[in-house]
Amino acid sequence: MKEFNSSFLKNLSKTDRLLVDKIIDWVNIANEKYIEKFSFFLDCRQSKIAKQVLDSLKYKSYKFFGGYENAFRLVLGVFPPYIEINNNDFPVKGLTFTYRKCDILTHRDVLGSLMSLKISRECIGDIIIDEGKAIVFVVDKILPLILENIHKIGRIGVKAEVGIDLSEVSFEQRFSDISGTVASLRADCVAALAINKSREKTSDLIKSSGIIIDYEEVFSPSAEMCEGICFSIRGYGKFLLSSVNGLSRKNRLHITIKKYD
Numbered sequence: 001m002k003e004f005n006s007s008f009l010k011n012l013s014k015t016d017r018l019l020v021d022k023i024i025d026w027v028n029i030a031n032e033k034y035i036e037k038f039s040f041f042l043d044c045r046q047s048k049i050a051k052q053v054l055d056s057l058k059y060k061s062y063k064f065f066g067g068y069e070n071a072f073r074l075v076l077g078v079f080p081p082y083i084e085i086n087n088n089d090f091p092v093k094g095l096t097f098t099y100r101k102c103d104i105l106t107h108r109d110v111l112g113s114l115m116s117l118k119i120s121r122e123c124i125g126d127i128i129i130d131e132g133k134a135i136v137f138v139v140d141k142i143l144p145l146i147l148e149n150i151h152k153i154g155r156i157g158v159k160a161e162v163g164i165d166l167s168e169v170s171f172e173q174r175f176s177d178i179s180g181t182v183a184s185l186r187a188d189c190v191a192a193l194a195i196n197k198s199r200e201k202t203s204d205l206i207k208s209s210g211i212i213i214d215y216e217e218v219f220s221p222s223a224e225m226c227e228g229i230c231f232s233i234r235g236y237g238k239f240l241l242s243s244v245n246g247l248s249r250k251n252r253l254h255i256t257i258k259k260y261d
Contacts, residue, residue, distance in 0.1 A: 009052060030081070034080040036078065038077050041066070041122055041139070047074050054078075062077060065090045091140045092139065093138055095138060096162075097159065098132060098159050107261065109156075113153045114138075119146075123138055124138055125137030128166075135166070185224055185226060185255075186222050187218065191231065194233070194236070205233070206220070211223075213225065237260060240260070241255065
């Protein structure tokens, strides 16, 4: 295969470049050795990068799958040409934790319990919270570790079973509203309100760790946002700039941010 030109991919981190190199290797292996390859779970931005690379290579025999239709976190499968691709080929398993309906668990509770077992985030896909149950998608190799060790999440007793039933699960996304005023729609201003930190500290955070704006990693605090943009900050969660509601008496912008629960 000819040398890959990645110049069209912008703002790639070191981790992103490693992903790009892996995908190129997987395409070569699938073509030459007829062996399928799978990634760990990719977030939306990584999936976008992966698709751009595969489309640039004009390689068609691939698929993204996260355990159910419309999943956010996805595993990439790169397959030999002309092979029939089946979802069952993917190393993705669904796991259901059940508990009393009067108890309440959050996405953060479940993720925290899994990661306390030293499981890396890339091994964990979507987590769906419903009344009395939490459904988690994981790479299959970590199933035994989870089944053996997780009998409580926080102080709540749970029963873990391999398998899922999505027929009665509500997929309604839950949000917490954050309202306030900002000097402008710069990334550091909006993000400072979202994570309840000063603009100066938020600016330093963006410069050092970046902010994901509509699935693109950005390191500029002055990047402009607008109504309807999704953004996320590592360690603080995912947000939506829901509305811009006019000016205050001091010419500051009233905005509403929704934090994904």
